[in-house]
Amino acid sequence: MLGRPELAAETRFIAPDARLHPELQAEIDDLFYPWILVRTKAEVTREAQAARVPAVAVNILADLLADPHFRARGFWVQADHPFAGTITYPGPPFQMGEGGWRWRRPAPTLGQHNRAVYCGELGLSAADLARLREMGVI
Numbered sequence: 001m002l003g004r005p006e007l008a009a010e011t012r013f014i015a016p017d018a019r020l021h022p023e024l025q026a027e028i029d030d031l032f033y034p035w036i037l038v039r040t041k042a043e044v045t046r047e048a049q050a051a052r053v054p055a056v057a058v059n060i061l062a063d064l065l066a067d068p069h070f071r072a073r074g075f076w077v078q079a080d081h082p083f084a085g086t087i088t089y090p091g092p093p094f095q096m097g098e099g100g101w102r103w104r105r106p107a108p109t110l111g112q113h114n115r116a117v118y119c120g121e122l123g124l125s126a127a128d129l130a131r132l133r134e135m136g137v138i
Contacts, residue, residue, distance in 0.1 A: 001047055001048060001050075001051035001053055002031060002032070002035050003035075004031070007031070012024060013027075013028065041057035041058075041059070041063070042057065044057065045057045065088060073095060074091065075090065075091050075092070076088050076089070076090065076091055077089045077090070077091040077103050079103060079106050080106065081106040081107065082106070082109060083109060087106065087107075089103075089106070089107075091103070111138065114129065114138055115129065118132070118138075
């Protein structure tokens with residue numbers, strides 16, 4: 001993977017516990033970092049997978065939004081939020097032949113479910129709810 005076939009004969013690097021030895025870890029880092037720094041996350045992941053090295057990129061949200069796999073399967077859903085405007089939300093976690101996942105509603109607004117939670121689930125009265133608001137608790 002690194003273009004250094006002679007390293008494959010270095011038994012100290014291929015031992016199952018190689019990465020557990022701090023002195024060896026520094027050597028491994030010195031080999032990998034220069035190689036990684038001149039490649040994109042996608043290139044590193046692709047080359048690691050081709051070499052059967054268990055590695056994967058750690059993505060940020062922007063990476064995930066642009067990911068060709070998620071785009072091709074229609075994972076992202078655009079929906080209107082009453083205060084934030086149009087937002088991209090995660091969609092179905094997997095595809096089904098029929099039935100399954102459907103978009104229902106945007107994320108709730110701040111305090112939207114206070115009455116249902118405080119007066120319903122917690123059993124407080126409307127006066128208790130008003131008092132909590134006056135005190136700045138909610």
